[in-house]
Amino acid sequence: MPTFAELLAQFSFLASGPASVGVLLTAALIVIFADWRISVLALAAQSILAGLLYSQILPPQVAGVKMMVGLLICVQLFITARTAYAAPPAVEGEPVGKSVARKDARKNARKTLGVSVGAPFRVVATLMVAVVSWQASTSPALQLSEVTAPVGLAVYGLIALGLLGLGLTEEPLRVGMCLITVLTGFELYYAAVEPALAVMALLAVMDFAVSLGACYLAVVRSLPQRSAAG
């Protein structure tokens, strides 16, 4: 079985431009789409691509741990989203699809699926932010000298798109994903200037804490709807 370092070496062709464009795309998906499945999947892809970018800055083992932390956070978010947004179970003896509660739940679920309300605005805003991030990463005055240009683009893009997402939602799980996006952008840069193991560990714990807080709040927020529907 190949080691993580060998796996990274195999995918090294992705670990530069494609990975930084990829993380921007995943961040854009999180901002634009309201469907939690798409958002969690995008965050998972973002964790993998960020792991590839980390491999340019950190030893492969540490980059691998960062990637695993990101994926574990996605698992945490996925389980929470299923709990918080799942339709209530069918009532015994009731014809399938006839339950009013289930109908309402599906109706609510449809609202949260797919593209969110105000999608054109979100798309335009996301495009504008992405262009500004790209401009900032290429501008000599704002260039991040401690990291390569693709990583710089990922840093600017993730932070800017994460902040945009934070400004557009108050739903805890989405806020949590946007915060993780901002933190991923920051950590990509900070890992280059402070690669100490203790700091990496603390930042990983911090990411988990943010995710845990967001998941808890998502569950609490969904309680009244779930008890009304159930």
Next chain:
Amino acid sequence: MIVPQFMMATPLAVAIIVYFLRRWPWVQAIVAAATAAVLALLALQIPLDHVAVFAGRDVAFNGVWTVLGRSFTFVSDDRPALAFIYLASMFFFFAGAAAAGTSRTFAPVGLLMLSLLAATIFVQPFLFAALFLEMIAAAAALMLADDDHPDTRGAMRLLVFVTLAVPFILMAGWQLEGVATSPDDPTLLVRATGLLNIGFMILLAIVPFHSWIPTVADNSSPFAAAFVFTVVQTAVMFFMLKFFGQYEWLRSNPNEFALLRVAGTVMVVAGGAFAFAQRRMGRLMGYAVMIDTGASLIAVGLGTPDALRAALLIVALRGAGLAVWGLGLNWLSAHTGATDLDDLAGKAWQMPFATAAVIVGGLSLAGFPLTAGFAGRWALYRLLAPGNVGLALALLLASASVGLASARTMAALFRGGGQRAEGAEGLLANVSIQEGPVAVVMLAIGVLGLLLVGLFPQWILPAVSTAAEAFKVLSQ
């Protein structure tokens, strides 16, 4: 024994135990309060880097715990801050069981936060305390939202703001490392100062980053909100003072002190502008906290030893006022389901002790004479009067705004309860106390405590002076 490890691990271990005791809130409260009391005693008395006889054996008490190249260090200067946090928590844990409506995760999460707060004080380099503050904000979410308080906006905003502050503090630390290697490069210091200022503006909830304070106070359990305002904001204040104490270039920059005064004034003015019109008591508490935080920042910004003592006095007494206010408001809201003045009309006749706690706690936070909060405010007014009359007036007006809102609260709570009172007998006929005996005792102790400290502030002044000693370099 490694003291920092012990101080951080003990609350964590007890938190796990207490979590499994959640069916017995009183046992939870007693165990959590006893843990906080023991930790407070240890924080004050434990010998550091000495061998002492403990349980008949020689035990070496080591003040440093090294983990992955970083350390958690307990020094004597940390004792007052730790003791204050533990003692304040002790009251909150004990009173929490009496405060109806407090979530059963209050004590375990509170203990978890104590563990993280100890880490913020011990961690070296201390700028990494920002990471622990962020974890505290995440833990606070577990306390601020529950089945009875499903509106998560306040807790979410707290989490977002603290998370956004962390990168600024960490980047400032990186710039400061650069200063150590290139001391002649002023741009690094300028950048570090700018980053620190932004980071602390967000952490201290200075306008425009204040929105989480009234939202948390309005949406969450008032008692949990009071705990977060007391313990978390105190930790942030000590964190900031540590920065000033550590870096000579920062404390020798008069612009930084001026900035603190400006930030404090903005907090005071914003809080005062919104407080008097509030009809929701939770939001009123939030704006009162903003004014009090602003007052303490103004005091630190004066940069004199007396002003520093006044700042610490304000911070300490804020905790006392908030605890009593939160306890009373929690009781009222849990038994009426409301925090709006219109819905609470006449409730004073059924809940006189909770009403007294809300009013006296509110007046204490407003710095009203004969309440605990007055001592700190009076000290600050005296310091401001000679050269900063404008600031003193702004603070006075903001305090009057909270006082006015408290008076309206009192009027609403006593309004139209039952029959019209005809003389003393008629008045007493309206009273039908619905508070339980335990709640009555806790609320009465809280109210009496605030009034006694208001009458005899000299009881707590020596402790405040000792705490100020830890930051004496600030005013040199």
